Amino acid sequence: MDVTPGQEKPAPAVKRPPPPPPSGRDLLGRAGRILFALAILCTTVWFIYDRFFVVSAQTAVLAGRTITLRAPIDGRLDMPLRFPGEQLSEGTLFAAVVNERAATLALSQLRANIAALEAELQALDHRAAGTSALLQEAAGTAEAFRRTRVDQIAARLAEAESLLRVADARLREATAAAARGQSLVRQGFTTAAQMDVLRRDLDVARDSQRALAERRDSLLLEQAGAVAGIFATDNATDRSISQQTTDRLALTLVELNAMMAERRARLPALQRQADREEQLLTLNQEGPIRVPAPSVIIRVLAHHGEVLRAGQEVAKLAACGEPILTAELDERSMRQVRVGQKAEFRPAGSREVLTGEVVQVIPVSLTPGEARGRPQALLRIASQAEACETGRMGEVRFLR
The missing domain is CATH 2.40.30.170 (Efflux pump adaptor protein, beta barrel domain)
Structure with missing residues (x-):
């Protein structure tokens, strides 16, 4: 390597030794920190979920x-x-409410009405029994009158039959006398005046016989009506006084039975109403309070x-x-x-x-x-x- 003048020559590179392998203590600490971070993360996630999603x-x-x-x-x-x-x-029983001033006027009035109705029923029953007895007596009297009337008409009818037979005999006698008179007039043994008298007697006998026959027919009709309970006479009604009394008593008995039936129908209704009023009064007098x-x-x-x-x-x-x-x-x-x-x-x-x-x-x-x-x-x-x-x-x- 060229070295620039005035520069120092670099020192040769020194090789570092490799780091020693981690010990068990370091591994545990690292794992603890990771778990702590995960716990914080889970808590945060749970809090966010619970706060915003639950x-x-x-x-x-x-x-x-x-x-x-x-x-x-x-x-x-x-x-x-x-x-x-x-x-x-x-x-x-938790408690009870007692009403010492419960109104009893309605119940008292209902009981009074029931007592009055029962008394009326009793009086009507006695009256109906008396009326029934009078009706039986009146019916017996009317029947006795009817039988007497029938017997009386039968006697009058027998009398009319006898009179009619007498009238028939007189009519026959007058007819025979008139026939002899005409024969004597033709022979000249009697006068015309005597013949007129004989004709007049014949007419009278004929009219008398007709009148008695009509009277007998009238009595026959009256007898048939009397047998049926109808009295058809010139000076009386078609019902006798006894029969009219029987009719009035029968009508009175029918009215009494109707009145008793009406009151017997009202009595149970009033009794039921009184029972309900008594139950209401019992409830209004004391009201238990139960759990x-x-x-x-x-x-x-x-x-x-x-x-x-x-x-x-x-x-x-x-x-x-x-x-x-x-x-x-x-x-x-x-x-x-x-x-x-x-x-x-x-x-x-x-x-x-x-x-x-x-x-x-x-x-x-x-x-x-x-x-x-x-x-x-x-x-x-x-x-x-x-x-x-x-x-x-x-x-x-x-x-x-």
């Missing part, structure tokens, strides 16, 4: 279904001492001896075995949560995971008394636990 609610409260006990009627509350947290079984399901007392809203109105709240209970989870959502979560979506609830301070299903999504409300600043989701928890939950905080993760 729908969750950090604030959730698990509680039993709220049961509100109300006063069934107006009255004074009769309730033993009750405390929040007390567990009650199904059907337990509809196993539950625990959350809050007592009324006290013993307090006068309540119907529908006024007495207490609030939390149902056991029917937990409802209320989760607060943000705007992003609300848009992604839907009814029927599955979710997991992790109670605070516990490793237990409860599964549930969204049953309702409640938006923000500004209504007075129901104001909500954040949307909420209600979930039904699939838990068969019999313990009563009055409040349990935790976190909810909604599954896709």
Whole structure:
């Protein structure tokens, strides 16, 4: 190599020895740093996924279904001492509302009407029995009158038959006398004046016989009517006084039976109405308040001896075995949560995971008394636990 004047000659290159192989300690440290970096990366990825891709609610409260006990009627509350947290079984008599001023006027009036109707039925029954007895007597009297009348007409008819036979005999005698008179007139043994007398006697006998025959026919017709109960005479009606009395009594008996039938039909209806009124009165006099399901007392809203109105709240209970989870959502979560979506609830301070299903999504409300600043989701928890939950905080993760 040429060396420029004034420059020094470079020193010859020195060969370095190869580095020693890494020891086991160095390998462990390197692996630890790699694992640490991977852990940080995974944590960051999980945080980003959980923050932006997983729908969750950090604030959730698990509680039993709220049961509100109300006063069934107006009255004074009769309730033993009750405390929040007390567990009650199904059907337990929580309290009773006693109404000491229940109106009994309607029931008293119905009972009075029933008593009056029963008295009327009794009186009508007695009257009908008396009328029936009088009807039987009147019918017997009318039948006796009819038989007497028939016998009387039969006697008159016999008399008319006798008179008719006498008239027939006189007619025959007058006819024979007139015939002899005509013979004597032709022979000149009698006068024309005597012949006129004989003709007049013949005419009288003939008219008398005709009149008696017509009278007999009239009596025959009257007898046939009397046998049938019809009295056809010149100075009487077609029904006797006894028969008219029988007709009036029969009509009265029919009217009495109709009146009794009408009252007998009304009596059961009034009795049923009185029974219903009595049941209503019993319900209005005392209204028991029973627990509809196993539950625990959350809050007592009324006290013993307090006068309540119907529908006024007495207490609030939390149902056991029917937990409802209320989760607060943000705007992003609300848009992604839907009814029927599955979710997991992790109670605070516990490793237990409860599964549930969204049953309702409640938006923000500004209504007075129901104001909500954040949307909420209600979930039904699939838990068969019999313990009563009055409040349990935790976190909810909604599954896709």
